[in-house]
Amino acid sequence: MFRGSLVVRAGLLTPAQLRTSAWRRLFPDVYACTTADVDHGLRAHAAARLLLPGAVVSGRSAAVLRGVDLADRDDVVTLTVPVSCRAGAVAGVSLTRRALAADQTTVRHGTRVTTPVRTALDLARRRPVEDAVADLDRFVRSGRVDLAAVRAAAAGLTGRDCRQVRQVAAVADGLAESPQETRLRLLLVRSGLPAPVAQHVVRDGGRFVARVDLAWPEHRIAIEYDGAWHGDPAQFRADRRRLNRLTAAGWRVVFVTATDLHRPDALVARLRRLLDAPRSA
Structure with a gap:
């Protein structure tokens, strides 16, 4: 990765050569060799080190640099810059102007990035709130941060978004294996149904049956x-064997799809009928 103006000024490339297919433009005046594997992490490194030197990678981009894929390759790179920074809007970059304490940042592979707890707090600011909870669940589940530490830090926040951050930290559980599982759990909690147990291990006579x-x-x-x-x-057969084990243990299994999440009233009504039905012995 390099600044195009610098290599042209140094005589390493001409402007015409810079425009050839040998180089890929990542941001204004920021380029990479076309053979480079350009993913979101590389774009985040380029933005913080070359486009806006001194910026700190934060939010979803910071999660990516810590190995949690919360952003796709071409998603906007999220950076935090000092309040005094006069940088304007740049396509592909989202800037937050905020003062960060020294203990809220660290250096990762040569790039300044927010610490895990600070990253988690920034994830909790995302809107809509459901997306923020889904992101925080995935980040906590990855083991990069402790949920109790996030909640403690959220309790001490003041200023903009502090109420949402505390709300998100309170309802996150770090157990869901996918964003849609988080959204399903939040839907059930809001519906007035009894709170379900996440990632429950089913046993029959002390014998492991399945985790649901x-x-x-x-x-x-x-x-x-x-x-x-x-x-x-092979996966289809394994799924059927798992379902058969649950059924044999006396469990009823409800499969929920994305279509069901778009028709929440019908889904909640179906689950309510199941919960109200007499239980078999």
């Missing part, structure tokens, strides 16, 4: 988010 996304153990009802069709024959 959400459950009402006292009703022996499991909820599984079905995000994609398992076309692989």
Whole structure:
């Protein structure tokens, strides 16, 4: 990665050569060799080190640099800059002007990045709130940060968004294996149904049966988010064996899809009927 104006000034490339297919433009005046594997992490490094030297990678981009893929390659890079920074809008970059304490940043692979707790607090500022909870759940589940530490830091926040950050930290649990599982859990909690148990381990006579996304153990009802069709024959057979084990143990399994999440009233009504139905012995 390099600044185009600098290499041209040094005589290493001519302006015409810089415009050839040998180089890829990442940001204004920031280039990389076309053979480079340009992912979101590389774009974040380029933005903080070359486009806006002194900027700190934060939010979802900071999570990516810590190994949690919360942003796709071409998603905007999130940076935090000092309040005094006069940089204008740049396509592909989202700037937050905020003073960061020295203990809220660190250096990772040569780039300044927010600490895990600071990153988590920034994730909790995302809107809508459901997306913020989903991001925080994934970040906590990755093991990069402790949820109790995030909640403690959120409790001490003041100023803009502090109420949302505390709300998000309070409802996150760091257990969901996908964003849609988080959204499903939040939907059920808001619906007035009993709070389900996340990632519940089902046992029958002390024998492990399965771990399910959400459950009402006292009703022996499991909820599984079905995000994609398992076309692989071996995976299909494994899923069916798992379902058979749950059924044999007396559990009812409800599969929820993205379509169901877009029709929440019908989904909640179906689950309420199951919960109200007499339980078998």
